Amino acid sequence: MATLTHRRIPGRVRDMPSDFPQVPVQDNETSLDGPREAKAFLYKFSQAVEESDWKSFEGLFAEQCWWKDHLTLTFDKRTIQGRQGISSAWQSLAPQRKPRGFSIAGPGIEMVETPPAFVRMTPQMATLDIPFAFSVSRPDCACVGIAKAIPSASSWKIWVLTTSVVSLKEYPFQPLPRAVTSNDLISPEQRGKATPQGLPHFQEALDAVVIGGGCSGLSNLIMLDSIGANVACFDLGSPGEAWLQRYRSVRLHHPNFMIQLPKYPVPADIASTHLNGAELAQYMSRAVQDLKLPLFAGVKVTSNVFDQERRLWTVSLEEVQSGQTSTVQTRNIIISHGFYFNEDCPVIPEGLKDRGKFSGPVQHTTQFSTTDLYEGKRTVIVGSGNSAHDIAKFLGDNAAVQSVTMLQRSPTAVFDFDTFHPFITALYQGNIPVDTADFLFSQLPLGILRDWMGGAIAELVKSSEKLYSKLEAKGYLIDRKPNFIQRVYEDRVRSIYFDAAGAFDLVLRDRIKIAHGTVVGFTENGLIVKDAETEAERILEADGVVLATGYAKTDLPKQWAKSGFLDAESALQIENMGMPAVDVEGEMIGQVTRSGHPQLYFSGYIFSAARSFSRFVAIQIMADINGQAPEHGLP
Structure with a gap:
């Protein structure tokens, strides 16, 4: 279930608070044992948490400090400022989520394969970077974090603490392609098709439908399939077709390592360091084929109607080539079809x-x-x-x-x-x-x-x-x-x-x-x-x-209610993703959590964000369908 409690309050990037502590070069800096200092500090941190010693916990933070959380204790995306606010949040959430098992991370620990170290960024700024792993309960999750600590008169103090969920322990992400079982609604014959294959054939409700098969849509499809959800993805065209239709000289500005899909690096035989449109389409098609993904190309999603009593969406489909129609039912929908850059709304002066x-x-x-x-x-x-x-x-x-x-x-x-x-x-x-x-x-x-x-x-x-x-x-x-x-x-x-x-x-x-x-x-x-x-x-x-005048900011809820893409009641609930914005904490409004609707997710942005966004969406959906999604305790 998507985070619903308390809609985000809009903010402005220019108003976000900031602070850079002054850490001039120290005489003993070259001899500082970063790993030893990090281990000693993490022991104090974990001891304060596990003993619920919130006064000592608060004392581990600098006067100007932040905690940025990605679905660990908050099961949300939050940024909290100030040691009192951070301490109060941990004190409020710890009884339910039970953070425990803190240990120094490094090579071999997913998402934090970097050792602890004292890192000097500028002559006036340096931090002791403390990567760590830990666990939380309800649901049981593997998590990681990194504390950026600065020296004080007597000890280290946290300037920025960042924590992130990695996986559900009961439902870890599996390598793809995965073995299809009797619980899977989509047969092997309907998997791995990068070209139109017609409408799907199954009767029971899915766990999730992904709308849009671009890089963000495929990322969500990969992670949901990997975590074991019954999921299908629908797209108007074949993978990467939209890139083929753009101007032929188009080429990505970011290297292959940065734009890769989750669990599928760009194959070595695609030689370009920066993919052009044709190469990107080829890469996306091969991902569908090699990972045996349940993609239905050439299928348009025409409407989504939510049944409040049954807690199910009815998704109406139309095969583009034949005009044939059908419906599927699903518990969740994930919208990943370019709502930020809406090509249906070009700006014409x-x-x-x-x-x-x-x-x-x-x-x-x-x-x-x-x-x-x-x-x-x-x-x-x-x-x-x-x-x-x-x-x-x-x-x-x-x-x-x-x-x-x-x-x-x-x-x-x-x-x-x-x-x-x-x-x-x-x-x-x-x-x-x-x-x-x-x-x-x-x-x-x-x-x-x-x-x-x-x-x-x-x-x-x-x-x-x-x-x-x-x-x-x-x-x-x-x-x-x-x-x-x-x-x-x-x-x-x-x-x-x-x-x-x-x-x-x-x-x-x-x-x-x-x-x-x-x-x-x-x-x-x-x-x-x-x-x-x-x-x-x-x-x-x-x-x-x-x-070359860009795309208009649009009222997507109004537009979708009028077109029937969403039922009127659901459209009234959702955030307007046609107007990119951040909240007062600096989190993107509507993305990944807090869409406004409990069983609808927006997950689509730049290439490098698609991997982490899709991880967070998959974890929320799997927790929800197994009755493990926690209540959200912070306003």
Whole structure:
């Protein structure tokens, strides 16, 4: 059952609290025995917990401190600030969840295969990192944590404590493909099909239905199948088909190790370090086939109606090719079909909704696939984010395209790929397991992450000044102070570009030109553009236009109630996932827990988050269907 008690209170990334304690270099730092100090501190921590000595427990925390929990004691995603608040929470939850068996983690311990160590991050900041394993009850779970402690006058004090569930002890995750038993509703003949196979054939209710078979959907399918749930996934197309339909030059900006599905690393014979659309589709299809996943491609979910008395969903299905329909029943649904980036709701600037006498091709990036329509044409791309740059590079590489101009409305944060890439992928070099990298990547509270990223990006900006000067000479408007975390969590990574494609080279060679202003309409010869400062209007000549203008924030509950995708009562309950937001603790509203509906989960975001999100969803669902989901005791 998804966490339902107390809906999250919206917050803003800019308002999240933060603190970086000053830890200057110590004289004895090189001789500090990190593992011994970590073991001694964890003994004090576990003794205080197991003896319910909450005064001593509180004394182990610094004055400014945080606890970030992923479904251990809270069985929720929570971030609690302050030692009194943290101590009160543990005191409240410990009698039911019974945290115990604390031990130092390291190699061989899932999700924390990193040894304890004293880690210096900057000349003014260092922590004693204490990775540990422990257990909780009701349900019995294997858990891990990492305490980042700082030195005080007499002892170590916790600055940030992060804890995460790993697995249910009674229902551990199993290797795939798993043996099909008599309890499985989906037969071996209907597993492992990456192409349309028709509608499913079974009568009893499933434990879960996953809606959407992209990377997030497949991640949820993998983890639910691995934990032993009766699950099926439905998608309009075959795995990765949406990536094949995008512009042909599309290529992921993150390396294979970082984007891999749970339990299925990218096979070595897919040689590219950064997959293109075709390679990603191939990888996803092979995952379905090799892991024998219960995916039904070419099947559209048309409606979901919840029966309150029976606690079951009726899911209506339509086979895309034949139009045949059927229904299945399920206890839970997991929505993973791109609700943040809704391609059905592209942003079309108001002035461009009527083309008037303009007769050239006009496509939103959701429609753009090849450069064919733009050959021989002066092409303008409206926008300056990732898709705008990638498409500009694609067009610019085609000598048959007469000219390429990118229209900037406001400054863009731009980074040379070779400079930024090592920073963002530092944990994903393959020297630690990917689930450990995921845990470490998510360990900081959002306010601290915001400020840490802000400082790091400021250094990257300094190192990029030579490039920026050259780009500005070509007319680029550059944002040197982006709030990176705000744009990721609230603005769908708006106006940030990492030049993996090599668009900057074409800008510097004048193959891609830069123009400024806001589009207000079409004219026969191109676009009417208004200057941001003078508000004067001018004509930007064009024979073809690509709109790289993003996706609208939508009222998904209202939209789904109107279309019948969700029954009206359920639609009223859910959080609006068409408006990305965080709560006052810095947790993503509606994702993974607290969807608003007790048997509906939202689980879909960036590649690297899909693995941990799918783990948390699978554990909640398996606990629920076996009557082990705990009550949520914290407001």
